[in-house]
Amino acid sequence: MGLLWAMQPDRPFWRLVKRDVQTPLQVELEVLDDREPHEPAGPEPEPQESAGPEGGRVLARAVHERHFMAAGVRRVPVREGRVRATLFLPPGPGPFPGIIDLFGVGGGLLEYRASLLAGKGFAVMALAYYNYDDLPKDMKLLHLEYFVEAMNYLLRHPQVKGPGIGLLGTSKGGQICLSMAAFLKGITAAVIINGSVANAGGTLCYKDETLPPLGFNRNRLKIAEDGIANTLDTLNSPLEGPDQKSFIPVERSDTTFLFLVGQDDQSWKSEFYANEASKRLEAHGKEKPQIISYPDTGHNIEPPYFPLSKVAMHQLWKCLVTFGGETRAHAIAQVDAWKQLQIFFRKHLCGTKDLSPAKL
Template sequence: MLKAHSCMTAIWRHTMSIIPGVTAMHHSLGSLRWRSRYRPAPLLSASPARALIDEQISIQGRFLPPHSAVTVCAHMHSEDGDLWEAFSHYNTNEDGTVNLNRDYSVGGSYVGCEPMGLMWSLQPAPGAREGLRLRKKNVEAPYVVNLSLLEGHVTPSDGSTGEGCGAGPLAVSTVERWYMTPGVRRIDIRQNGIVGTLFLPSGPGPFPAVVDLWGMGGGLVEYRSALFASRGFASLSLAYFGHKDIPGPLNTINVGVDYLRSAYHLLQDRPEVCEERVGVIGLSFGVFMSLQIATQPDLKPKCVICINGPIGEYWGSGSPFKRATLVSEKCPCRITFTQRTVKVMRKIKSHTNILPIPNIQLQSLQFYINHMSLQLENLTCPILYIVGEDDLSCASKENANEIEEALRSAGKAQLFTRLSYPGAGHLIEPPYSPNARTALWTVKPKKLITLWGGHLAPHAAAQENSWNKMLHFLDCNLRG
């Protein structure tokens, strides 16, 4: 065996002496690979690939030419099949990378360093139906967002192929955006006349809880409640208007304070809920409903959050609260009770005259301040009122002022906290949700477009900041 090994060694040495340069080439193979002009294929990554809707993701492009122009796109289909898209222009660094957490967009759907810009700037693709608003219906499935990396500073396609953002991407990636974490339980509530959906966090509980109320769009809106449960709060999304399981005409509010009281007690009585740690949150007309609960002496929630909503009710015949009809197209702007509200309405009218939406009537669902509607002096819990200063649907600043003044007069000024956001509109929702400045309200008897207000970038900033402040507010008042 030793002799055979010696022979092979001699043959190898002989070969090396016959073929000059082979040894040098053998030792330089590794360095030759790194000196090659070839590089790995471009890569687009998004991490985490599955995340809650309120979580940031990190989007990066790598293995690109240094100092080159690229476009990063996002596109997704809503549950109704409509294509939404966003895009932004970047220039790669000297190492051939682009990182949305670090780098500045120089054009497209947004500009500046906006790590989640591709999410909050999503808008209907060119040629889409008029008046679209993105709202999640099935919270047990995610939004699936497709990301693309394109060469050069380009504009997306018109979406006619359903793929968006042009052809021939350098790299692609996909992310899932969820409202529910694994383990959250969704329970339909049809009990004692109450119509809602209860979301319970993972685990045995008991949990702090919130009653979640939306506005005059009606129906049962679940996605905010699902997200609250994902953050550790039991949440009852409560329908009170425009739902087939609530008796009476769909275009009227057919329930009163007793309905709200029963829903509150139903939530308290759940074994998974800590009955002494229940709060209320309302958006738009849901603010009025939330304050109805909070001012009842026998309920006493621990806290209430109000987002761009009224302390008054629609002005109608009979009892407005029990029979509050929608504002009609013949009288969309009837104002009463305060001069400040009149001024806000004049501002809204000026906006309707310049919006470029032909052949569609615009309406403003303006809320009215009625000092007799609520006994605000009965409030005993902290209240967080969130104002979008570009709200075109509700005189939110004026309503916040009325609440603050009423509490100050009652010696309870310490209960009131206001968050006010320039450039934010009416629909302040969970973070990174696209804003709709206008949206379709109804198609019968004719198309009506509702004015919500809000500009994309400041509205997105308001949603992110207010959501974190809301979670902190709930933590302090329901857990502490």
């Protein structure tokens, strides 16, 4: 699969994202003959119609298809009350363990992870929460009541197994998952991928409680000669001064947590946040969360074999930022993280402790 995870974008700083999961991702593979004319060529290959994009005669060509919806998986658009989402249901009558899937500050509605996970036997709701359809255009103010509506829709669905659900969140989505687990009931298990235990990026409200955004200092933004910024040190510590009010009260939660951490995350201090969440939970007599840390792994931990997105435009900072990660190590981490989150959800949502790797 190295031909896939090692791919580079045609345009600098682009990230590979599958928007339409109902069609396969097609990758055209070519073998080129770029030998010098004086080199021995061996048997003359069959004539080809064109030269490759890098020059040289095309010796062979094939199209590799990656499907995002397994046979029998159903895609159900959701527009219920304020909720804007897509629900993916596995084949069969169910009921299936339910999971809400949340991404980060890019906003919109991303379905590729939910569709893949539904093929593993989970009913997964890809949930938009801003910058999509008629939802708010920014994250300056988020109300947890919106996420309560989404939870209720999922739990009422006849093909979703209760009494609790799972949460899967990356970056800002992981932060929202921690907030949901802290303030809401009915969440059995949550996987946090490079999330923050402090509320960052906007104000969070639930009923009569408010978490202010974590403070930051733009002067701590480090900009390299190529213009790419590093945001790692920009946010304040949630352990000091007035910024302690931004700390998400995870100690209220009875949810079981798995933190997946990239140790080379250059977006924010994910490993520090995971450890602080663990300390707070243990100090209040709650179950110690599982933390899996991956060396040389950056911020965007995707499903297996997605190419590393190391630099991209950041929605909040409005500039190119580095997300960290070394290509090979990051690819290996993505394969393991995909396996670990499935094992975790099967154990805590289905009661299954043993799972054959072949089923992952």
